[in-house]
Amino acid sequence: MKLSTKGRYGLKAMYDLAIHFGDGPIALKNIAERQRISDHYLEQLVATLRKAGLVKSVRGAQGGYMLANEPKDITVGDIIRTLEGPLGPSECVLEDDPTMCHNADCCVTRIVWEKIRISISDVIDSITLQDMVDDYYKIKNKGNYMYYI
Amino acid sequence: MKLSTKGRYGLKAMYDLAIHFGDGPIALKNIAERQRISDHYLEQLVATLRKAGLVKSVRGAQGGYMLANEPKDITVGDIIRTLEGPLGPSECVLEDDPTMCHNADCCVTRIVWEKIRISISDVIDSITLQDMVDDYYKIKNKGNYMYYI
DNA sequence: TTTAATTCCAAGTAAAATGATTGGAATTCA
DNA sequence: TGAATTCCAATCATTTTACTTGGAATTAAA
Numbered sequence: 001m002k003l004s005t006k007g008r009y010g011l012k013a014m015y016d017l018a019i020h021f022g023d024g025p026i027a028l029k030n031i032a033e034r035q036r037i038s039d040h041y042l043e044q045l046v047a048t049l050r051k052a053g054l055v056k057s058v059r060g061a062q063g064g065y066m067l068a069n070e071p072k073d074i075t076v077g078d079i080i081r082t083l084e085g086p087l088g089p090s091e092c093v094l095e096d097d098p099t100m101c102h103n104a105d106c107c108v109t110r111i112v113w114e115k116i117r118i119s120i121s122d123v124i125d126s127i128t129l130q131d132m133v134d135d136y137y138k139i140k141n142k143g144n145y146m147y148y149i
Numbered sequence: 150m151k152l153s154t155k156g157r158y159g160l161k162a163m164y165d166l167a168i169h170f171g172d173g174p175i176a177l178k179n180i181a182e183r184q185r186i187s188d189h190y191l192e193q194l195v196a197t198l199r200k201a202g203l204v205k206s207v208r209g210a211q212g213g214y215m216l217a218n219e220p221k222d223i224t225v226g227d228i229i230r231t232l233e234g235p236l237g238p239s240e241c242v243l244e245d246d247p248t249m250c251h252n253a254d255c256c257v258t259r260i261v262w263e264k265i266r267i268s269i270s271d272v273i274d275s276i277t278l279q280d281m282v283d284d285y286y287k288i289k290n291k292g293n294y295m296y297y298i
Numbered sequence: 299t300t301t302a303a304t305t306c307c308a309a310g311t312a313a314a315a316t317g318a319t320t321g322g323a324a325t326t327c328a
Numbered sequence: 329t330g331a332a333t334t335c336c337a338a339t340c341a342t343t344t345t346a347c348t349t350g351g352a353a354t355t356a357a358a
Contacts, residue, residue, distance in 0.1 A: 001229075001269070003150050003238045003262075005346060012258050027304065041347055047306075060355025061303040076261055080150075089152045106293045108284045109161050112225055112276055113152075119268040120150070127261055135257045144255045154317060176333065190318050196335075209326025210332040299358100306353070316343075324335070 006083040009037050010045045014079050017055065018071040018129035019136060025057075025064030045083060052082040071129035080124055087124075088117040095121070155232040158186050159194045163228050166204065167220040167278035168285060174206075174213030194232060201231040220278035229273055236273075237266040244270070 012035040020026050028046060032039035046065060049055045054074060055065045067074060081087060086095035090113040092104060104110055161184040169175050177195060181188035195214060198204045205217045216223060230236060235244040239262040241253060253259055 001150065001152050001156070001233055001236055001238070002240070004344085007150070008239055008258070008262075011261065015258060025304095029304080038347065040349080043305080043307095044347090050306095057305060058355090059305045059353080061301090062356050063304050063354080065305090084150055087150055089150070090157055091151070106288055108281045108288070109157070109164055111284055112160065112273075112281070113157075115272050115276070116269060119272045120265060123264050123268045124261075127264070132257045132261070135260055139255055139257070153315085174333095178333080187318065189320080192334080192336095193318090199335095206334060207326090208324080208334045210330095211327055212325080212333050214334090301358080302356090304353100304355080307351090308349105310349075311347085312345100313347100314343105314345075316341100318340085318342100320337100320339075322336085325333080327332080328330090 001089065003080065003084060005041075006045055006048075007080045009035070009042060010049065010083040011076060011079050012037070013042060013046060014049070014054070014067070014074065014129060015132050017065060017067050018074075018133050021067055021071055021133075025062070025066055027064040031065075048083055049079070054078060054082060067129070071133055074129045075125050076127040076129075076132075077121065077124035087120055089113045093117045150238065152229065152233060154190075155194055155197075156229045158184070158191060159198065159232040160225060160228050161186070162191060162195060163198070163203070163216070163223065163278060164281050166214060166216050167223075167282050170216055170220055170282075174211070174215055176213040180214075197232055198228070203227060203231060216278070220282055223278045224274050225276045225278075225281075226270065226273035236269060238262045242266045 013031050016031045016035055017026060028042055029039050031037075032042045035042075046055060046057075050057055050065075053068055056068045057063070057065050081095070088094040090110075091099045092101040092107070092110055093113040095117070101107060101110065162180050165180045165184055166175060177191060178188050180186075181191045184191075195204060195206075199206055199214075202217055203223060204214045206212065206214050230244070235246065237243040239259075240248045241250040241256070241259055242262040244266070250256060250259065
């Protein structure tokens with residue numbers, strides 16, 4: 001019941017971009033260093049995020065990535081779903097395209113999975129990158145050492 | 150972000166035992182048939198549940214398994230945690246024994262994982278096997294065909 | 299115009315996890 | 329005594345995960 005590194009690294013990278021929102025293109029190498037992620041691996045995740053329209057890229061020297069929208073308009077759910085696919089603790093309750101169990105209408109365990117799915121969705125859809133940026137400044141102003149992580 | 154078959158089959162089996170609570174030992178073969186699970190595989194899951202004190206066994210012919218406590222006193226969380234280990238979307242927020250990240254006190258993404266973990270815990274700890282049995286009879290009384298699934 | 303920095307793209311790969319299967323010993327009821 | 333059952337240990341094929349490797353294309357700066 002864990003997220004893979006796709007979702008976890010992906011959110012870290014998007015959060016990093018949110019912290020630097022408005023600063024022009026940010027090179028992947030720098031994000032990978034700050035977040036301590038293999039840059040070639042992160043490249044694959046960011047490619048997925050770019051194809052989904054969550055980030056924009058600038059090629060060539062001095063190039064890099066930027067959020068495609070304001071941090072307040074990107075939710076954790078957008079990012080995790082893009083990288084991990086439709087969410088749900090079981091096939092039969094996946095968002096979008098549940099592999100329909102032929103007993104779905106009378107399956108009691110399915111009711112449990114559905115409740116779990118909804119509770120996860122509620123959380124990740126309610127948190128935006130801006131919320132995370134706000135958290136960052138809150139912690140920073142308390143005097144904690146921070147480095148965009 | 151899916152549960153493995155351990156948690157999913159395990160809950161189905163425990164629900165099946167809850168439906169038959171008070172009927173004496175239920176053979177694994179019958180549970181496996183009803184829930185359409187490999188019986189040898191289910192055996193391993195039930196062994197884990199037995200060691201955790203959630204089910205009791207009776208060996209020999211006419212033997213089988215029974216819930217160790219009343220359905221109202223066993224939660225979905227008890228079952229899932231026994232079979233899947235401590236819950237959490239990331240190592241750093243696992244219940245019990247989080248593999249402590251050295252940046253935990255200033256990690257903003259960790260706040261997100263923690264919220265997800267709590268929302269899942271809230272759901273699974275609030276549902277008992279008795280709730281599932283109640284759901285079963287509710288659906289059954291509406292006239293739906295049901296077979297303990 | 300060259301060079302360095304970067305994104306973009308496609309494969310390959312080692313290790314771990316998943317979801318079992320196989321085979322048999324021990325126990326108990328009929 | 330035999331059939332039904334739990335108990336136990338090992339093995340295994342497949343898939344997934346988390347990368348690595350290698351290089352082409354693009355662009356800013358020297």
